[in-house]
Amino acid sequence: MINDKLNENYTPKILVFSTEKISDPAIDLAGLLKLHYPPTVYTISVPCSSGIKPRWILHAFEKGFDGVFIAADGSDCPYGPTCTENTGKIVASAQDIMKEKGINPARLKMAAICSVCAEAFVKHMNNFYQELVKMENVKAQPSEY
């Protein structure tokens, strides 16, 4: 059984890579609509998610983030129709490196967020936050080791 009390003060930090024209406005909109999501979610806006480097993701984990979320554009990306595929490859290679370093690859997530998908973004953040809390609780169980 997972002992929830072990980590009741644990607040995972999530880094979000958003795209400046598509997913970032949606995240902005979540704020404008006063939707609630964890305050430990931090956003960095990039022009296109295909340009994200696996080493940036690893750097985020080294700097103390518990999860990284890539708010990609899906097929809406103005830079190219293969954006989702490219970003998917970046995620896969980052997850390989994460495995090598002993970081649970589930700590890196990717989803398509459109320019007004504020509610979808909030849902993703809340779910991801809960998942990260669970991961931490599992990690804290001595029987796991």
Added chain:
Amino acid sequence: MVNNNIEYDALVIGGGIAGQEASLNLANNGFKVLLVEKDLSLGGKMIQLSKVFPTLDCAACIATPKISETARNPNITIMTYSEVKDIEKLGNVFKAKVIKYPRYVKEDLCSGCQECEKVCPVNIDDQYNYNLVGRKAVYIPFNLANPRIATIDINNCILCGACEKVCPADAIDFTQKKSEYFLTVKTIIIATGFNLFEPWKKKEYNYNSCKNIIHSMEMERLLAPTRPFNYVLRPLDGKKPDNIAYVLCTGSRDKSVGNPICSQICCMYSIKQAQLLMGAIPTADITIYYIDIRAFGKGFDEFYEQAKEMDVTFIKGKVAKITEKKDGSGNLLLRYEAIDENCEIKEAEHDMVVLSVGILPNSEISSSFKNEKLELDEYNYLLQVEKLTSPAKTNIKGVFVAGTASGPMDIPDSILSAGDASAEATSYLRRPCTC
């Protein structure tokens, strides 16, 4: 500031969905395009809408990627907050002047951080939300705006300088003046879109005196993903409306207001809004008062039937008068002729009324043509000289029309029309030289 002799292949006037489509088509064919938009952001009317009919796709989700694509295309130069004046045809080219109005913010420095908005002490009505909410005197027009640059509304600014002090990029510049650019272009595409009918002009509907009467664009804003209240509320008291009426043909098919033609979109957007309202307020009763339901496009009739199945009430009857009830409830009384019930004159009570306003021509650009007159049709839309065979052609060779500047049409038709205009412009640009 004067900038002379800037050359482009094509000048596209209007940065709405039609202007963007035409610009992208030309740019992808290798032509250098200058896109001039008079507003602060690209996007036109479509970016403000909730969903599109009959597919109920999110309008902003379709419009934003297109805007970004236009903005990042290396062959397209965009000038926002600018107007085209003094267009002259000289031989095979056009000379034109573009006036760029000052934003009082340096465009290259502003990062859109909105720190200035936080400190600005002035609160005024937000025209991008049809005055439903407020904005500051220094503002980014809306959160999907492109370019995302602040602008100072100098008419309402009290010149306190608070924004200047707080701007981390030192982008505020109160000394900016309007600048003029002189262009030489080979072809022009006009995509200036339409104006909304102003509902107060229909005096018997009392739009100005009854607060719970709104027009359809205000309802679009209440339903849009970027909606200001995150809920549909009636304006007078913020109450959740339970019984909403739509009055179709407000300002269309109506000689008394000078617009005898059908606006082509009102039936369908009203049916769309009715369906969206059913989703937003499942308990609400929605009644649509119509003269005819014109569901003429692909999937339109099915969409109409779907609304009927969702229990939207359709009443055939032209509304003659709307008045506010005297009991202080703010409810409205609609007087109408029930055509299907022996033309009986009836009165119905609703707690909110939406006027489905029509569209009017926006042909202001014709006054910018100097040596050749750009002809208008009898309804003041741009004249299509070969309406059936080459609908994008105007009476001036080399000037083409795209979208609703040539007549009322919906979004897919505007995009088609823009495709046509860009194809005509491309073949015009590639024609063998006749000089």
